[in-house]
Amino acid sequence: MTNPALTKAGVRTFDPRITLGLVCLAIFIGAVDLTVISAALPKVMIDLRLSLDTELNRASWAVSGYLLAYTVSITFMGRLSDLLGRRMVYLLCLVVFLIGSAWVAAAPNLTMLIIGRVVQALGAGAMVPVSMALVGDLFPPGQRAAALGLIGAVDTAGWMVGHLYGGVLMRIFDDWRLLFWLNLPIGLVALGLTWYALRQIPTPPRAGHFDWLGTVLLSGSLVALNVGLAAGSELGATDFYGERLGPPPYAGPLVIVALVLLALFVWAERRSADPLIGLELFTRRDTAMACVINVMVGFGLAIAITNVPLYINTYLLLYNPTDSDILRVAAWDAGWMLSALTLTMAAAALPGGLLTGRYGGRLPALLGLALALVGYTLMAFWGPEATYLRMGLELALTGLGLGLVIAPVADTVVAAAGEDRRGAASALVIALRLVGMTVGVAILTLWGVHRQDELRRAGADNPLAMTDPARFLMEIAAQVIGETFLFGAAACVVGLLAAWLMRQVSAGADGKQ
Structure with a gap:
């Protein structure tokens, strides 16, 4: 079904559902590349003749550099699409991503590979908010929420x-x-088909100018926050073996810098005639509560995707210490187990959007967060011998709940922004979720490392530590992981309170709240 605004102008567009499918293909490719390198990093280091002892930290920038560039790209490309048109900016982003992919594939050394990864991410990160804004242009309010949920999933x-x-x-x-x-080949096919699908979408010039000061301040704040909070993520790398150092000395100062830059960003935006993000969004109750929910969803998601590999790796390493292939088995098992969460999220996003289109955002948000709360609470009781069946079912329940929340949150923010600000609002949705995830990983790491050390010292006299050390350490691991799942449950409670405060507005309606 075409947007009535487009048919009024006498323009017959490609079926927006087909366009949505093409857009999602490109988004999926870009998102996969965020983490795909982690599976290949050992082979990369061998082929590029890098030392595992001295150059592993530098090689890790192939992952973290992508994430940082992905985050920076999100902050401003959505707004750029408001000013220059969705079609031009989206196709440009896809071309940039493909150039970066070829650059990485042909990279002769690590430095060139990292540069290629950054180029990739600048294109991939921008495709998400631009696509969300494009959906807002193509779909009428009653159908938009389901499409936004699908993109998020x-x-x-x-x-x-x-x-x-x-x-x-x-x-x-x-x-x-x-x-x-x-x-x-996949990207070029998507590029050609998307160019054809979007060829008749009008791109009227938008009034206004690009907010360079706001972009620099917000990007700097997000980069500093990501690097500062993620600085201690390696604290849990040895799990429950050996000594661990504290966070690096730059972690705390970077977080402070992030907060200062954020304060400066708010100050600048309040004085800007054409701000990057209209701060009036946060003065509306429904939109403000949707933003709170979005951060909580990101926080809870980070808890789940960090805890599952940690549990599986710890269990398999403790009980199979001499198996040289156990790390590969653990990565394989963790990947499949996490698919119970992710695939369920993707499957639930569409019904979440349909519910939003019919009943408004409040009902599916409440339902989804309640289901996720039950899931996190059940996962908090994983013992040292939790079965994969139980883990998969409880992760699926959690994914079902989180998936139902994606569409109402996105639709509430995008609808409030208005047609000329949809790109910037879409970027806000993704950025806030990433912030929640960053904070979630940081809290889980700092709490988990401190807590497991505390439990190990407290259990020094436990006979099990001598008679069955693997069982002793696994019990500690299960307890710490269970406690951190309670952080996810607490995030769901905060989200439920925010959802309850949302007003039950008319379903699928744009306008002021």
Whole structure:
């Protein structure tokens, strides 16, 4: 069904449902590449003749550099699409991503590979908010929420299955360059079809100018926050073995810098005639509560995607210490187990959107957060011998709940922004979820490392520590992981309170709230 605004102008467009499918294909490819490199990194280091002892930290920038560039791209490309038109900016982003993919695939050394990854991410990150804004242009209010939910689910599922996708291809072909060469034929097909599908969408010039000061301040704040809070993520890398250092000395100052830059961003936006993000969004109750829910969803999601591999790796390593292939088995098992969460999220996003289109955002948000709360509470009781069946069912329940929330949150924010601000509002949705995830990983890491050390010291006299040390350590791991799942449950409670405060507005309606 075409947008009535477009048919009024006498323009007959491509079926927006087909356009949505093409857009989602490109989004999925870009999201997969966020984590696909992690499965191939050991092979990359071998092929590029890098030392595992001295250059692992530098090689990790192939992952973290992508994430940072992805985040920066999100902050401003949505607004740029408001000013220059969705079609031009979207196709440009896809071309940039394909150039970056070829750059990585042909990279002769690590430095060139990292640069290529940054180029990739600048295109991939921008495609998500631009696509969400494009959906707002193409679909009428009653159908928009389902489409937004699908985009959010595809994006989330893509970067969460990237490691599994990379692991499968590496197991079959054992060639990391192929992972990136494959992006070219798929991306070129998506580029051609999307160009054709969007060729008749009008791109009227927008009034206003680009807010460079706001872009620099917000991008700097997000980068500093990501680097500062993620600085201690390696604290849990040894799990329950050996000594661990505290966070690096730059972590705290970077978080302070992030908060200062955020304050400056708010100050600048309040004085800007054409701000990057209209702060009036946060003065409306429904939109403000949707933003709170979005952060909580990101926070809870980070808890789940961090805890599951941690549990599986710890269990398999403790009980199979001499198996040289156990790390590969653990990565494989963790990837499949996390698919219970991600695939369910993707499947639930569409009904979440349909419910939003019919009943408004409040009902599906409440229902989804309640289901996720039950899921996190059940996962808090994983014992040292939780079965994969139980883990999968409880992760699926959690994914069902989180998936139902994606559409109402996105639709509430995008609808409130108005036609000339949809790109910027869409970027806000994605950025806030990433902030929630960053904070979630940081809290889980800092709490988990401190807590497990505390429990190990407290259990030094436990006979099990001497008679069955693997069981002793696994019990500690299960307890700590269970406690951190309670942080996810607490995030759901905060989200439920925010959803309850949302007004029950007329379903599928745009306008002021």
